[in-house]
Amino acid sequence: MCQNTTEIPDESRRDFLGALTASVAGAGAIAACVPFVKSMSPSSDVLDKATVEIDISKIGMGQEKTVAWQGKPVFILHRTPAMISEMESSKGGKDPEPDSKRIQQPEWLVVVGICTHLGCVPNKTASGWFCPCHGSVYDNSGRIIAGPAPKNLILPPYHFVSEEKIVIGKA
Amino acid sequence: MLKTVYWISTLCLTLIAGTAHASADLPSIQRGAHIAAEVCNGCHSLKYIKYKDLLSIGLTRDEVNTLRGEKSLGDPLKAQMAANDALALFNVVPPDLSLMAEAREGGPHYIVELLTGFAPGADGQTTNRVFPGIKMPDIFGIAQADPAARKEIEQKAIDVAAFLEWAADPQAEARKRMGRGVLIYVAILTALFYLLKKKIWRRLK
Amino acid sequence: MSKKIVAWIDQRFPLSAFVKHELTDYPTPRNLSYWWGFGFLAGFVLVIQLVTGVFLAMHYKADSNLAFDSIQHIMREVNYGWLIRYLHSTGASAFFIVIYTHMARTLYYGSYRRPRELLWWTGQLLLLLMMATAFMGYLLPWGQMSYWGATVITNLFSATPGFGEDIVVWLRGGFAVDDPTLTRFFSMHYLFPFIISAAVLIHLVALHTVRSSNPSGLNLADKDNIPFHPYYTIKDLFGLGIFLLGYFAIVFFKPDLFIDPANNVPANPMQTPADIVPEWYFLPFYAILRSVPDLAGGVVAMLVSVLIFAAMPYLDRSRITGGARYRPIYRTLFYVFVIDIFVLGYVGAHPPASLMKLTGQIATSIYFLTFLLLPFVSRWEEGRLLQSGKLPADVVDMARKEIEASHA
Numbered sequence: 001m002c003q004n005t006t007e008i009p010d011e012s013r014r015d016f017l018g019a020l021t022a023s024v025a026g027a028g029a030i031a032a033c034v035p036f037v038k039s040m041s042p043s044s045d046v047l048d049k050a051t052v053e054i055d056i057s058k059i060g061m062g063q064e065k066t067v068a069w070q071g072k073p074v075f076i077l078h079r080t081p082a083m084i085s086e087m088e089s090s091k092g093g094k095d096p097e098p099d100s101k102r103i104q105q106p107e108w109l110v111v112v113g114i115c116t117h118l119g120c121v122p123n124k125t126a127s128g129w130f131c132p133c134h135g136s137v138y139d140n141s142g143r144i145i146a147g148p149a150p151k152n153l154i155l156p157p158y159h160f161v162s163e164e165k166i167v168i169g170k171a
Numbered sequence: 172m173l174k175t176v177y178w179i180s181t182l183c184l185t186l187i188a189g190t191a192h193a194s195a196d197l198p199s200i201q202r203g204a205h206i207a208a209e210v211c212n213g214c215h216s217l218k219y220i221k222y223k224d225l226l227s228i229g230l231t232r233d234e235v236n237t238l239r240g241e242k243s244l245g246d247p248l249k250a251q252m253a254a255n256d257a258l259a260l261f262n263v264v265p266p267d268l269s270l271m272a273e274a275r276e277g278g279p280h281y282i283v284e285l286l287t288g289f290a291p292g293a294d295g296q297t298t299n300r301v302f303p304g305i306k307m308p309d310i311f312g313i314a315q316a317d318p319a320a321r322k323e324i325e326q327k328a329i330d331v332a333a334f335l336e337w338a339a340d341p342q343a344e345a346r347k348r349m350g351r352g353v354l355i356y357v358a359i360l361t362a363l364f365y366l367l368k369k370k371i372w373r374r375l376k
Numbered sequence: 377m378s379k380k381i382v383a384w385i386d387q388r389f390p391l392s393a394f395v396k397h398e399l400t401d402y403p404t405p406r407n408l409s410y411w412w413g414f415g416f417l418a419g420f421v422l423v424i425q426l427v428t429g430v431f432l433a434m435h436y437k438a439d440s441n442l443a444f445d446s447i448q449h450i451m452r453e454v455n456y457g458w459l460i461r462y463l464h465s466t467g468a469s470a471f472f473i474v475i476y477t478h479m480a481r482t483l484y485y486g487s488y489r490r491p492r493e494l495l496w497w498t499g500q501l502l503l504l505l506m507m508a509t510a511f512m513g514y515l516l517p518w519g520q521m522s523y524w525g526a527t528v529i530t531n532l533f534s535a536t537p538g539f540g541e542d543i544v545v546w547l548r549g550g551f552a553v554d555d556p557t558l559t560r561f562f563s564m565h566y567l568f569p570f571i572i573s574a575a576v577l578i579h580l581v582a583l584h585t586v587r588s589s590n591p592s593g594l595n596l597a598d599k600d601n602i603p604f605h606p607y608y609t610i611k612d613l614f615g616l617g618i619f620l621l622g623y624f625a626i627v628f629f630k631p632d633l634f635i636d637p638a639n640n641v642p643a644n645p646m647q648t649p650a651d652i653v654p655e656w657y658f659l660p661f662y663a664i665l666r667s668v669p670d671l672a673g674g675v676v677a678m679l680v681s682v683l684i685f686a687a688m689p690y691l692d693r694s695r696i697t698g699g700a701r702y703r704p705i706y707r708t709l710f711y712v713f714v715i716d717i718f719v720l721g722y723v724g725a726h727p728p729a730s731l732m733k734l735t736g737q738i739a740t741s742i743y744f745l746t747f748l749l750l751p752f753v754s755r756w757e758e759g760r761l762l763q764s765g766k767l768p769a770d771v772v773d774m775a776r777k778e779i780e781a782s783h784a
Binding site: 219266269270273274275276278339341342346347349350351353354357358360361364365367368371372375 | 406448451452458459462602606607610611613614616617618620621624625627628629631632635637638640641
Binding site: 025035036038039040041043044045 | 449613
């Protein structure tokens with residue numbers, strides 16, 4: 001068709017062809033990255049650990065148990081009636097929140113055991129928790145009372161399967 | 172040059188077409204899964220397969236729940252017989268079956284031959300023509316079966332082999348699906364490269 | 377904007393000058409065929425192996441109790457793990473296919489000749505590094521073939537006179553191939569590709585000093601050279617497309633093509649598989665090893681069979697350029713050699729029964745004979761061809777000039 005034409009239309013066609021080829025090749029190169037990026041996301045066996053089933057029947061009144069959920073510590077506190085009434089009457093410290101919003105059943109407090117300041121694991125005390133790193137103090141509702149931490153201890157998603165079992169994590 | 176292109180694209184298309192219908196049929200894999208979990212799993216482990224994986228070949232949740240019993244969905248199919256007991260009984264630990272369809276020359280075909288290879292020997296003992304001296308008993312009883320029962324057992328062996336073929340390579344379907352897309356993309360890209368190359372080299376003439 | 381950035385960089389780093397010198401102005405013979413594209417392909421496969429290897433190492437566990445399981449973890453649980461692993465395992469074979477073709481082209485067209493000896497030798501070094509990397513990588517899946525392959529090959533070092541056994545124990549870090557062997561092979565398998573990358577740079581520097589050879593063998597006039605970019609970038613990319621079609625066809629539709637069934641059985645130090653064979657790319661050399669009845673002799677023969685290529689610039693004493701193109705006898709030798717390698721490969725893949733053994737011994741003799749005869753045959757053929765008057769005038773001119781130079 002355009003065998004005998006001058007160089008100009010020829011050039012423009014090459015440019016179009018060149019741009020098309022470059023964009024198809026570029027799209028392919030980007031698509032080729034996807035499997036490699038995704039290979040670094042949690043593998044299926046790790047995702048299986050997204051939830052964990054905990055038997056809480058063995059945790060005595062007033063006792064706390066630390067369990068691992070997604071590689072993080074979770075505190076499960078079996079609260080005494082005294083603790084419950086004390087917490088219900090308090091509003092917390094610098095991040096005020098009523099106790100009722102932090103629990104599903106008043107006897108059971110389930111919080112992620114990571115200090116909201118810089119990520120250390122607080123230690124259990126009679127009145128709550130104390131973070132050894134920078135001295136943050138939490139009450140028995142996991143609320144920040146004193147120290148540098150800005151927020152209350154985080155609540156993980158969980159639900160009661162029965163009276164004796166809870167599942168932590170989104171099912 | 173064009174000949175080479177033609178030859179390679181024909182090869183690719185043959186591959187695509189050849190594998191499109193090669194996937195073993197799902198009902199056979201499912202029947203094989205039942206036999207593997209109920210019979211083979213007594214002695215052999217399938218340690219790279221978890222109960223929940225069986226959902227992906229179309230077994231219902233109820234079927235899987237029956238198969239797993241007390242175990243959880245995320246548990247692998249460990250052998251019901253302890254390795255030590257098996258060692259005492261057979262003098263050898265029965266091999267894991269997860270990769271069996273890829274670990275023998277002949278693959279699934281070998282498994283069918285082995286399972287149906289039992290026959291009464293000269294001395295009245297049952298022997299296996301594929302694997303003389305095998306410790307595994309003739310679990311389907313094919314050596315003593317009449318022709319009708321024989322046919323049934325052969326089908327069972329085919330089902331088990333189909334399941335083990337899936338177990339050895341559960342990604343096969345996804346892989347081929349992705350492969351078709353990739354090959355079509357590369358074919359288009361190569362055609363573009365070819366046109367562009369002709370265009371650029373024409374400047375030299 | 378981009379011009380400003382480039383100018384800013386150019387004041388501090390010779391970016392534009394580099395691109396100009398090595399790509400847009402780099403003179404390349406215009407008559408290169410597709411056989412000259414295999415160097416680029418080799419570089420591409422090296423990148424595939426590096427990238428997939430780094431990602432595999434994120435999930436692989438170099439521990440004899442965990443290695444086999446971690447491969448299955450990659451194949452079954454890691455997102456696209458199967459893809460990355462198959463790209464890597466198929467890539468190893470693809471690498472050798474590309475490199476062997478690259479070498480065959482060099483041999484056919486006599487590209488190893490003066491002044492390209494160093495280019496050829498850096499290529500030889502790359503081949504040796506690649507073989508070592510491939511061999512160590514093959515142990516990592518910790519299957520039966522991995523294990524017994526490593527056992528047999530490390531045992532070859534027992535042929536060393538005097539302290540052979542000590543070397544074998546030292547290499548393995550134990551009395552048999554075991555956990556220490558696996559961890560050191562993994563370490564080296566990760567290290568070597570970086571040495572290979574550095575050697576590739578040296579190979580390229582040598583190439584850009586002496587420039588590409590070309591099918592005619594003549595030194596081309598300036599007008600016969602064209603810039604590498606865009607002419608050879610696009611030609612190489614088209615070649616890459618063809619290569620990828622074949623490569624992906626195997627990765628997605630026949631990924632177990634290069635994986636021996638026995639390697640899907642975990643390593644068992646108490647039981648050797650019925651017939652153990654090395655990976656296909658080692659088969660010819662393995663056949664040579666087995667063809668010599670004596671262990672030490674076999675090891676030496678195998679070593680020489682790989683290293684002898686380095687002597688090609690001196691074994692080929694003909695001063696007629698263009699390799700096999702103008703030299704029918706050299707061409708015949710080339711094809712005999714290629715066929716012989718396939719025969720050796722076939723022999724290497726089969727148990728050494730009597731007939732197979734004899735075939736292997738004959739093929740091994742032919743292998744070395746082609747090299748040993750070359751100095752005499754090439755000089756004899758040179759004289760005959762120069763007198764025949766059938767050669768193009770410029771080829772004769774070049775040959776005569778070289779002959780005169782060698783007398784002076």
